[in-house]
């Protein structure tokens with residue numbers, strides 16, 4: 684079973700995701716990111732690609748789609764928080780995004796909320 688990221692792992696892994704638009708989900712140990720696409724077809728195409736990747740990993744997003752907008756939240760049910768599987772799935776999603784018209788929506792809550800201070 685995947686275990687929850689340690690403070691050291693968080694400090695090592697989360698800043699890069701923050702750079703690409705991931706933020707801290709409200710009131711959960713989870714990361715989230717929102718994209719806006721040209722239209723519903725593009726948004727749904729992106730979701731289909733994410734679904735295939737998630738199924739291959741046996742690790743699945745929480746998500747919401749409203750027409751051209753896709754909001755994804757990642758956390759691991761089995762440890763009730765962030766694990767390395769969420770980091771891997773986020774990386775896979777970001778790699779797919781590159782070829783799309785979809786753009787991340789700015790304004791996510793800072794990912795540093797999920798990182799305890801060192802010391």
Ligand SMILES: C[C@H](O)[C@H](O)[C@H]1CNC2=NC(N)=NC(=O)C2=N1
Pocket residue numbers: 741742743744758759760761762
């Ligand atoms: C039985 C199955 O392997 C588990 O339920 C998997 C499926 N997808 C999952 N997805 C997520 N996000 N967290 C999990 O713990 C998880 N567990």
